[in-house]
Amino acid sequence: MKRRITLILPVAALIFFAGYAALFIAPDEKTMHAIQRIFYFHVPSAISAFIAFFIVFIANTAYLVSRQLKWDWLGVAGAEVGVACCTVVLITGPIWARPVWGIWWTWDARLTSTFILWLLYISYLLLRALLEDSQRRATLSAIFGIFAFLDVPLVYLSNRLWRTQHPQPVILGGENSGLAPGMGKVLLICWIAVVYVMIVLLIDRYCLERLRHEYEELRFEVESRTAAAESVKGAR
Amino acid sequence: MTTARAAAILLTKELRLEFRTRELLTTTIVFALIVIVLFSFAFNPTAEESRRYGPGLLWIAFLFAGSLMVNPSFAREQSNSTLDALRMAPISSFAILLGKMLANFIFLALSECVLVPAFSVFYNVSLSGIVSRLILVLFLGTAGLVVTGTVFSAVSARARMRELLLPLLLLPILAPLLIAAVEATASLLIEQPALDPTWVSFLAGFDIVFLTASWLLCDYLIEE
Numbered sequence: 001m002k003r004r005i006t007l008i009l010p011v012a013a014l015i016f017f018a019g020y021a022a023l024f025i026a027p028d029e030k031t032m033h034a035i036q037r038i039f040y041f042h043v044p045s046a047i048s049a050f051i052a053f054f055i056v057f058i059a060n061t062a063y064l065v066s067r068q069l070k071w072d073w074l075g076v077a078g079a080e081v082g083v084a085c086c087t088v089v090l091i092t093g094p095i096w097a098r099p100v101w102g103i104w105w106t107w108d109a110r111l112t113s114t115f116i117l118w119l120l121y122i123s124y125l126l127l128r129a130l131l132e133d134s135q136r137r138a139t140l141s142a143i144f145g146i147f148a149f150l151d152v153p154l155v156y157l158s159n160r161l162w163r164t165q166h167p168q169p170v171i172l173g174g175e176n177s178g179l180a181p182g183m184g185k186v187l188l189i190c191w192i193a194v195v196y197v198m199i200v201l202l203i204d205r206y207c208l209e210r211l212r213h214e215y216e217e218l219r220f221e222v223e224s225r226t227a228a229a230e231s232v233k234g235a236r
Numbered sequence: 237m238t239t240a241r242a243a244a245i246l247l248t249k250e251l252r253l254e255f256r257t258r259e260l261l262t263t264t265i266v267f268a269l270i271v272i273v274l275f276s277f278a279f280n281p282t283a284e285e286s287r288r289y290g291p292g293l294l295w296i297a298f299l300f301a302g303s304l305m306v307n308p309s310f311a312r313e314q315s316n317s318t319l320d321a322l323r324m325a326p327i328s329s330f331a332i333l334l335g336k337m338l339a340n341f342i343f344l345a346l347s348e349c350v351l352v353p354a355f356s357v358f359y360n361v362s363l364s365g366i367v368s369r370l371i372l373v374l375f376l377g378t379a380g381l382v383v384t385g386t387v388f389s390a391v392s393a394r395a396r397m398r399e400l401l402l403p404l405l406l407l408p409i410l411a412p413l414l415i416a417a418v419e420a421t422a423s424l425l426i427e428q429p430a431l432d433p434t435w436v437s438f439l440a441g442f443d444i445v446f447l448t449a450s451w452l453l454c455d456y457l458i459e460e
Contacts, residue, residue, distance in 0.1 A: 064456050119408040127405060130395040139460045140391045143453050144405060147384065150449055151409045154442060158412035161434060162419070 011193075011200050018186075018193035026186040038096045040186055044194035045088040046114070052082030052198060053121065053149065060145035063138055069213065072138035075145060076128060077205035079121050081198055086118045109159035116155045120148040134213065239334065242327035246335025247342075253312075254343065260305060264347045268301040272355055286359035291421035294355055295414055299381065302344050303403040306385035309336050310393035319458075329458035330451055333386060337450075340382040348374055366424045369431045373424070376439035377417035383443060384409055387450045390457050413442050 022040035029036035056078040063071035093111065094104040105111065127144055131137035254260055275293045279285070286293075313319035322332050352374070356363050363370065388405045392398040420435035450457075 064453070116408055116411050123405050123408060127391070127395060127401065130397055130401055132396070133394075136394055136460050139456050140394065143457055144388070144391055146453065147387070147409060147446070147449060150445055151412065154412040154445065158415045158438060161438070162415055 007200055007203070011196055014193040014196055018190040021186045021189050025182070027182040032100055035096055035099050038092050040190040041194065042089060042092040042096065043187065044191040045085045045092065047191065048194050048198040049082050049085035049089060049117075051195065052078045052085060052202065053117065053152070055202070056082060056121070056124075056145055057149040060142035060149075063142045064146075069134065069138060070210070072134075072142070073206050073209035073213070074202075075138075075142065076125070076209055077202050079124050079145070080205055081201045083118060083121050083125065084201070085194075085198060086114065086121070089114055090118060109156065109162065112159045113152070113156045117152060120151065124148060134216070237327055239328050239331045242325075242331035243334040243338065246322075246332060247338045250335060250339030251342065254339070260308060261343055261346060264301045264305045264343065265350050267304060268297040268347060268351050269354060271297040271300060272351070272358065276358065281359070283360045287361055287425050288422075290355065290359055290361050290425060291418045294352070294421065295377065295417050297351065298344070298348065298377070299407065299410055299414060300403070301347065302378075302381045302385055303406045304399075305343060305347075306340050306382065306389045306406075307392075307399055307402050309340060309386055309389040311389065311398060314393055323458060328454075330454045332458055333390070333450060333454045336389075337382050337386045340386050341378060344378050344382055345374075348378065361425060366429045369429070370421070370424055373417060373420045373431070373436065373439070376436065376443060377413060377420075380413045380439060380442045380446065381410060383446045383450060387446075387453075387457065394460065413439065416442065 018040070022037050026037060026040065028034075056075050059071045059075035059078060063069075063075065093114075097106070098104050124141060124145055128137055128141045131140060272293065275281075275289075279289065281289060310319065313322070323329070352363070352370070355361065385402075385406055388402055388409075392402045392405060395401050416435045416438040420432055420439065423430060423432040423435070
């Protein structure tokens with residue numbers, strides 16, 4: 001309990017401060033004004049989602065190599081947290097796009113890729129839900145996870161060749177790109193805050209999965225012992 | 237026994253099984269035909285519009301039909317635990333996978349041999365002069381579809397609701413393949429057909445990436 005508080009208090013403080021910074025400290029954008037401030041949570045959520053999905057890929061590969069269930073727990077934790085972050089991206093994006101582009105959604109490279117990414121990891125979680133045995137679930141979902149991860153660059157490339165409308169990356173996006181200095185600092189704060197939230201959730205989910213596994217094992221032991229006791233009684 | 241020889245033997249087994257009943261081929265072809273017919277009810281396209289939407293329709297039909305067709309590949313081995321027998325045979329696990337991939341490829345290619353001419357007739361899309369290039373696109377697209385489809389049929393075979401789960405796993409992964417195959421086919425159905433090399437190489441890349449991945453992961457896949 002104490003550990004939880006020490007983990008969660010700084011997160012709460014940081015995310016509160018990040019929200020304050022995004023709303024009140026960051027300079028006003030010249031053409032988009034207030035709606036641009038959603039950017040301070042949209043971009044960090046996208047980055048957190050990518051980090052989470054990358055962790056899933058690492059965990060999947062590590063599971064297949066080592067066959068230790070802890071990697072499978074990390075995989076499911078990463079996928080769930082990643083889907084959550086990706087959902088935030090998919091919700092904040094249209095909220096911004098409606099006043100700026102005049103439409104909620106467009107089938108542009110980045111939007112489509114993010115949407116497909118979201119679907120892929122939803123499928124990953126669905127597959128896990130429909131497999132019973134924990135070893136088998138770990139192996140088969142790891143294989144699917146690796147395939148899904150390999151698909152991500154292909155999805156992005158195919159959509160990129162197809163069409164694109166999303167603003168080019170503002171940071172490191174070539175000439176005339178870059179943020180006003182005040183914006184950069186606020187973005188950095190929000191970035192750290194959101195990634196921190198993601199990691200805290202990931203750890204929490206990992207521990208939950210471990211507890212679940214321990215519970216299953218205990219239940220199995222109780223059941224087998226009860227069965228053994230019953231058969232002894234029957235023999236008497 | 238070499239992998240190629242083992243895969244060839246397993247392929248003959250799959251073909252013999254299928255041609256005894258032909259149930260997989262018939263259901264696949266009829267299903268895809270229904271998709272093609274329903275499209276005309278849903279959109280009522282003119283000749284110009286069918287030229288424009290035709291490639292998309294064709295590949296959607298193949299994707300849906302293919303994702304249903306690969307399902308029995310491993311599910312069929314479940315009922316009599318025949319996969320265990322295959323696993324005990326002194327052959328590599330990639331041979332098992334490859335045999336099934338080749339069989340699925342042949343089934344889907346045969347269905348396409350019926351569906352593409354049917355599409356051409358129903359929607360007044362002339363295929364003269366582009367047949368060989370179209371075959372190349374169909375070959376690459378079908379290969380990518382059956383490689384991922386066969387692997388995922390092994391993944392979903394042990395799950396509950398596997399018939400429903402398989403398209404759910406397969407179709408999002410195939411999104412890039414769909415875009416590339418549709419664009420490549422579309423570049424052939426315009427006034428001056430010119431095969432777009434970008435999309436052809438993209439399709440080839442897709443096939444190579446997932447064939448390599450399934451080669452690397454087949455031991456884990458067959459063992460479970």
